[in-house]
Amino acid sequence: MRYSKIPSETIRRLPGYLRALIFLDEKSREYVSSKVFSEYVHVKSPQIRKDFSYFGAFGTKGVGYKVTTLIEQIRGILKLKEVQKAALIGAGKLGTAISLYDGFKTYGFEIAAIFDISNDKIGTRIGEIVVEDPWKIATLCERNIRVAILAVPAESAQETADKLVGAGINGILNLSPCYLAVPKRVKVITIDIAMELGVLPYYS
Amino acid sequence: MRYSKIPSETIRRLPGYLRALIFLDEKSREYVSSKVFSEYVHVKSPQIRKDFSYFGAFGTKGVGYKVTTLIEQIRGILKLKEVQKAALIGAGKLGTAISLYDGFKTYGFEIAAIFDISNDKIGTRIGEIVVEDPWKIATLCERNIRVAILAVPAESAQETADKLVGAGINGILNLSPCYLAVPKRVKVITIDIAMELGVLPYYS
DNA sequence: TCGTGTGAAGCACTTCACAGCT
DNA sequence: AGCTGTGAAGTGCTTCACACGA
Numbered sequence: 001m002r003y004s005k006i007p008s009e010t011i012r013r014l015p016g017y018l019r020a021l022i023f024l025d026e027k028s029r030e031y032v033s034s035k036v037f038s039e040y041v042h043v044k045s046p047q048i049r050k051d052f053s054y055f056g057a058f059g060t061k062g063v064g065y066k067v068t069t070l071i072e073q074i075r076g077i078l079k080l081k082e083v084q085k086a087a088l089i090g091a092g093k094l095g096t097a098i099s100l101y102d103g104f105k106t107y108g109f110e111i112a113a114i115f116d117i118s119n120d121k122i123g124t125r126i127g128e129i130v131v132e133d134p135w136k137i138a139t140l141c142e143r144n145i146r147v148a149i150l151a152v153p154a155e156s157a158q159e160t161a162d163k164l165v166g167a168g169i170n171g172i173l174n175l176s177p178c179y180l181a182v183p184k185r186v187k188v189i190t191i192d193i194a195m196e197l198g199v200l201p202y203y204s
Numbered sequence: 205m206r207y208s209k210i211p212s213e214t215i216r217r218l219p220g221y222l223r224a225l226i227f228l229d230e231k232s233r234e235y236v237s238s239k240v241f242s243e244y245v246h247v248k249s250p251q252i253r254k255d256f257s258y259f260g261a262f263g264t265k266g267v268g269y270k271v272t273t274l275i276e277q278i279r280g281i282l283k284l285k286e287v288q289k290a291a292l293i294g295a296g297k298l299g300t301a302i303s304l305y306d307g308f309k310t311y312g313f314e315i316a317a318i319f320d321i322s323n324d325k326i327g328t329r330i331g332e333i334v335v336e337d338p339w340k341i342a343t344l345c346e347r348n349i350r351v352a353i354l355a356v357p358a359e360s361a362q363e364t365a366d367k368l369v370g371a372g373i374n375g376i377l378n379l380s381p382c383y384l385a386v387p388k389r390v391k392v393i394t395i396d397i398a399m400e401l402g403v404l405p406y407y408s
Numbered sequence: 409t410c411g412t413g414t415g416a417a418g419c420a421c422t423t424c425a426c427a428g429c430t
Numbered sequence: 431a432g433c434t435g436t437g438a439a440g441t442g443c444t445t446c447a448c449a450c451g452a
Binding site: 257 | 411412
């Protein structure tokens with residue numbers, strides 16, 4: 001039972017598991033059983049055991065799983081062990097809100113660069129970071145930044161994505177309401193808040 | 205082949221379909237085939253035909269599907285035909301960014317109320333809307349608001365969710381990095397931007 | 409000829425149930 | 431006694447392939 005065959009659905013659940021585990025760790029909880037953990041992540045216990053079994057057995061029968069070990073395992077699989085630098089493109093309302101949000105630390109991310117086309121913003125600071133001109137996106141690779149958060153208007157999203165791809169980025173979190181065309185080596189995750197809202201009335 | 209058995213995966217894809225269809229409609233495109241549509245939504249064409257077949261056949265063989273008919277159908281299924289009023293809780297950076305975002309119109313949502321605990325904000329306007337004191341959340345039901353967007357700090361998310369449930373809300377879009385405990389009748393969708401970012405390095 | 413609509417086949421994830429360890 | 435780890439069974443979504451209509 002080895003790494004390569006972890007189902008993609010399992011991978012999707014891992015960040016949620018990690019968040020809950022860090023929460024438990026902060027509460028100084030040492031062990032957690034699949035049953036108890038189930039309450040925290042809203043996933044059934046056999047599913048949790050199955051998920052954990054994909055990356056090798058290390059639970060203690062009769063006791064549960066060691067929280068810190070789990071955290072290490074999941075960080076390892078998601079490649080979150082070292083701090084990952086991320087770039088933010090777009091320092092509008094949404095971009096600013098995101099850059100000031102400290103939840104990224106949980107997953108080992110650090111916003112290391114911010115870009116915006118507006119001359120008013122270039123050179124100013126948001127938190128600790130100086131806003132740069134978008135032509136400098138090309139320097140991301142040499143600065144060791146491989147992940148970008150795209151918070152620009154839909155009209156310029158594709159164009160900006162192209163720049164990011166050219167700069168050697170390999171992951172984009174797209175917050176614009178549109179699909180992006182990118183080469184296969186680049187992973188895109190799109191979050192459109194309005195769109196997510198769209199399924200709510202169905203379930204009412 | 206009737207409504208109740210539409211797979212939940214299909215439902216999840218509908219808002220994305222709707223967004224693309226509205227885009228096509230704005231470009232005055234009258235018909236679209238599953239193959240062409242596939243390019244727009246990044247879903248394979250047999251899947252698209254299958255999805256559409258769940259809500260009854262109405263494509264034209266050799267031609268494709270009529271864009272406006274599809275829009276009507278999907279709006280009908282997702283219960284988005286009438287304008288849905290939504291409340292926004294939390295007028296911080298993120299809340300403000302959301303309230304000024306006009307993408308909600310696409311899905312027939314209208315932010316109709318904003319709440320915040322801060323005395324500095326209560327009574328001020330964000331766009332057209334006056335920020336209200338959170339104790340007024342209880343009036344949401346009588347104001348015909350059934351959906352809420354929760355943009356408050358994680359610490360107060362559960363507490364606020366409880367208030368919303370008490371006010372008769374039946375859908376919550378939770379932007380805080382935590383799970384919410386709610387009765388089964390209430391549908392919660394959680395979006396944690398940092399968490400979504402967490403899977404990107406895995407695919408690099 | 410082109411594209412829909414759909415039963416049937418295929419596939420992947422989930423759930424079960426229980427042996428085995430502590 | 432309690433909980434893990436896992437083959438096997440179950441489930442539901444996706445893909446196929448082709449008849450049929452325009």
